[in-house]
Amino acid sequence: MNKHAVQATGLRVVRGGRTVLDDLTFAMPRGRITGLLGPSGCGKSTLMRALVGAQAKVTGELTVLDRPAGHRDLRSRVGYVTQAPSVYADLTARQNLEYFAAVLGTPARARAAEVARALHDVDLTSHADALTANLSGGQRGRVSLAVALLGDPELLVLDEPTVGLDPVLRRDLWQLFHRLAEERGTTVVVSSHVMDEAERCHRLLLLRDGRLLADDTPDDLRRRTGAATVEDAFLRLVDEAAAASPLPTKATP
Numbered sequence: 001m002n003k004h005a006v007q008a009t010g011l012r013v014v015r016g017g018r019t020v021l022d023d024l025t026f027a028m029p030r031g032r033i034t035g036l037l038g039p040s041g042c043g044k045s046t047l048m049r050a051l052v053g054a055q056a057k058v059t060g061e062l063t064v065l066d067r068p069a070g071h072r073d074l075r076s077r078v079g080y081v082t083q084a085p086s087v088y089a090d091l092t093a094r095q096n097l098e099y100f101a102a103v104l105g106t107p108a109r110a111r112a113a114e115v116a117r118a119l120h121d122v123d124l125t126s127h128a129d130a131l132t133a134n135l136s137g138g139q140r141g142r143v144s145l146a147v148a149l150l151g152d153p154e155l156l157v158l159d160e161p162t163v164g165l166d167p168v169l170r171r172d173l174w175q176l177f178h179r180l181a182e183e184r185g186t187t188v189v190v191s192s193h194v195m196d197e198a199e200r201c202h203r204l205l206l207l208r209d210g211r212l213l214a215d216d217t218p219d220d221l222r223r224r225t226g227a228a229t230v231e232d233a234f235l236r237l238v239d240e241a242a243a244a245s246p247l248p249t250k251a252t253p
């Protein structure tokens with residue numbers, strides 16, 4: 001088995017006539033948490049959409065769990081949570097999960113246990129029978145995450161899962177990501193524009209303006225740049241990149 005869950009070579013994505021991801025080459029190790037970090041608009045969501053096969057105009061090579069990204073064999077092996085919770089407001093959390101488990105093809109006899117496990121994973125057991133419409137935004141987000149956990153996906157792709165959550169919930173979610181990686185061998189890809197979350201990842205891809213600034217562990221990134229935090233390391237890399245290719249200045253007459 002390939003030790004990488006994801007491999008990209010010369011990955012490029014065009015959106016609205018603009019190149020929004022440009023010549024990305026990287027690999028994401030299996031069973032580890034890879035953080036996708038960078039400022040708003042740098043291309044994190046686009047890269048995630050490419051990983052799950054939901055993005056048009058992708059060129060270069062992108063292999064996910066030994067198949068081309070988006071291959072139909074990957075449907076049940078990859079879980080994806082977008083920034084907008086995508087669950088039915090007029091069903092309870094449990095009914096949502098039962099519905100999605102049925103769609104995924106979980107046999108009826110195994111469904112109740114699988115749904116209970118997913119609810120437990122995201123710590124929503126006590127709210128399982130509340131209508132989703134009556135849950136808080138953070139709780140609805142966790143129902144979406146529970147849906148993505150159904151079927152025990154090998155790769156979990158999470159677009160800014162901790163946005164707007166209080167510190168306790170954020171910590172709990174990161175503990176869950178680590179448990180999934182360590183106990184179930186799940187490869188977790190998490191995007192964030194909050195740099196302190198970077199320290200919680202095993203590996204980081206730092207993006208800026210659709211280009212890869214770094215593909216490293218948090219420790220090596222700090223060591224290599226001589227920075228105390230990942231945030232400072234990111235800023236140093238931005239400055240280095242700007243110095244290496246300065247913006248064109250106007251010619252003086």
Ligand SMILES: Nc1ncnc2c1ncn2[C@@H]1O[C@H](COP(=O)(O)OP(=O)(O)OP(=O)(O)O)[C@@H](O)[C@H]1O
Nearest residue numbers: 015016020038039040041042043044045046047193
């Ligand atoms: N539907 C679209 N059509 C054209 N361009 C788009 C479209 N969606 C996004 N873009 C552009 O693609 C670039 C990358 O967007 P993307 O959503 O991947 O960034 P992001 O890093 O996920 O941002 P955020 O953190 O704000 O979610 C941006 O410049 C954005 O304006």
